[in-house]
Amino acid sequence: MNQEKLYALLAREMAGTLTAEEATDLQQLLQQYPDAGYIREVFAQNWAPAGKQYTGLQVQLLLEKHRQRMQEMPDTVRETIVPVRRSMWKLYSGIAASILLLTVGGYWFYSGRQQAPAPQAQLVTEKRMRTQVLLPDGSRVWLNAGSKLDYPKQFAAHAAREVTLEGEAFFVIKADAERPFRVHTQAFHVRVLGTSFNVRAYPQEDSAETSLVQGAVEVVLNNAENQVISLKPNEKITIPVHPVVAESHATTAPVVIYKSKLIPVQDSIIPETAWVQNKLAFKHLELEKVVVMLEQWYGVEIGFKDDSKRDLYFSGVFETESIEQVLDALETTMSFTWHKDAAGKIWIK
Structure with missing residues (x-):
């Protein structure tokens, strides 16, 4: 017509x-x-x-x-x-x-x-839960307890693959040179083409970290986009989430970034990625941070009646033990005692 x-x-x-x-x-x-x-x-x-x-x-x-x-x-x-x-x-x-x-x-x-943004999917794990998901591009993600992962139901054909993480996850990324993979957290962005790495960025913790198992990644700070940190296999970086404000100036002090090696706590068990194998592992870690891990792992509430115990350091690997067995094992160091009150809350003193 x-x-x-x-x-x-x-x-x-x-x-x-x-x-x-x-x-x-x-x-x-x-x-x-x-x-x-x-x-x-x-x-x-x-x-x-x-x-x-x-x-x-x-x-x-x-x-x-x-x-x-x-x-x-x-x-x-x-x-x-x-x-x-x-x-x-x-x-x-x-x-x-x-x-x-x-x-x-x-x-x-x-x-x-x-x-219009692509339709989003969200994976959430409660305390005591760990799960995994296969992303639309074939990459696989393990999500630790108390975590949340937001990702598109379908990645765009010619754009970066982007996800947002709150908590802890282990990524095994399918290589795609035309579509780099990016993980966004409250403290930094991780840029990668194809590799396996761990990201820990819980909102209630005062630091966030990325650990690289194989491949190569770049970490970009949210508040300093011109500061890029490259990681090699078996390396990790730890970044304070809330920078300290300098007393003499009304500006934020430079963010101190700690880069270190991944050191096995026992045989070939790496603390940063042991949870993927359903193992709870920590090496020379403050009891205060160990308690956070135990709360997430077992879904319990733990408090301190003696704050001086928070700075004690512990190493250990646990797999099938109950929360009581883990605390009993740590208590054998004779550095603290613990008990559970009528409401079920655990107290360390």
Whole structure:
């Protein structure tokens, strides 16, 4: 249908997306349907540059402005332009309105498809829970207790693969040079092409860390994007989450980043990744931080009645032991005692 093609080409012309070949076709059709040229001229007086986004109210006002223009024109002028247009105005004004709405609506649809974020999925683990998920690109993620992972249900074809982590996760990433993989946390971003690494970034902890098992990653601080730290296999970095404010100046002191080697606590068991094998492991770690791990691992509540015990250091590997057995094992060092109250809360003194 030539008329349908004509109106489609007029809409593309108004949107500024007409090709040279389509422009030639439009000129031929305007010669065939001269009344359409009148609509084209009326709208050209008020049409904004291509790419402008309209609200529904703006569209309504624009159409009303055209109707007002026609009502305000003297009868002699309207009759001089073309005698038959008075009877045809309702038809052509409807067509013109359709062209405008189709063009603006098409822009909304196109820009919406371009800008709307991909549908998201979320994986959450409570205390005592550990799980794993296969991402849409074939990468696999193990999620530790008390953690949350947000990721798209489908990664874009030609864009970075991005996920957001709160808590702890171990990643085995499928290599894809065209689509780098990025993990966002409250303290830093991890950039990687293909590798396996661990990220720990619990919101209640005062530091976050990334441990690299194999491959290569870059860590970018959230508050210092120009500061990039590269990791080699068997290395990890620890970053304070809440930088200390210098007393003499009203500015934030530089973030101190600790880089260290991954050291097995027993045989080949690495504390940072032992949880993936369903093992609870820690090496020369303050009891205060060990307690946090125990709370997440066993879903219990532990408090200190003697704060001096918080700074005691412990190493250990546990797999099938109960919380009572773990505490009994640590208590054998004779550095603290523990008991459980009537409410079930554990106290260390």
